[in-house]
Amino acid sequence: MPDINWEEPYCGEGNNCFRLGTDIEGNGFIAVSGSEERFLTDSREALQQLIRDIKAGKADHLL
DSSP states (O other), rough: OOOOOOOBBBBBTTOOOOEEEEEEOOOOEEEETTTTTSSSSSHHHHHHHHHHHTTTTSGGGOO
């Protein structure tokens, strides 16, 4: 697992909290707070998952 510097979580009331992070090479990562060991990297898959979660109401605080 890469050494990731996680930012403070972005949370909405009653919703999942997302965390964004970067590694020493500048790669971006997205994870649900509390599940940082199962992260997505800055890929098309990560963007698609973030969009699906926003549409599902899990991240309306990011809008």
